[in-house]
Amino acid sequence: MINVNVHITLKEGVLDPEGKAIEGSLHNLGYEGIEDVRVGKLINLTFDNSDRIEEKVEEICRKLLANPVIENYTYTIEDGVAK
């Protein structure tokens, strides 16, 4: 069992309305000193084998999970213990 964690974040300069909403709520709740909030996605994929895993994950990120025009992605691949 292979565990892949994909982190998808908006590129710098791309507006993040969800982050701005959270920032506004934090100010309304009385939290001070928060300069910026950015929201991204965390996608966990479980593979049953490690065959060409890096190539597959790279392709899946580019084709389906991220929009490379406005988003960056990084991923970690962990070889888990079989269940």
Next chain:
Amino acid sequence: MINVNVHITLKEGVLDPEGKAIEGSLHNLGYEGIEDVRVGKLINLTFDNSDRIEEKVEEICRKLLANPVIENYTYTIEDGVAK
């Protein structure tokens, strides 16, 4: 400048329709061997000082960012270089 990364994931057993949709799309695109897909959130908070930071982040997660009934959260606090 303090960088806080909050990872929010659905608890085990909680249905994840977004993850199921991605899983379906991956099968349609011809990717085999994917057993499970779970989608979570990645929230990056930038603080201007480290005053009571852990206490604040814990409270913010519990009160605003996560729904503790169905979601788990973890966070990392990084002391960045001041800009």
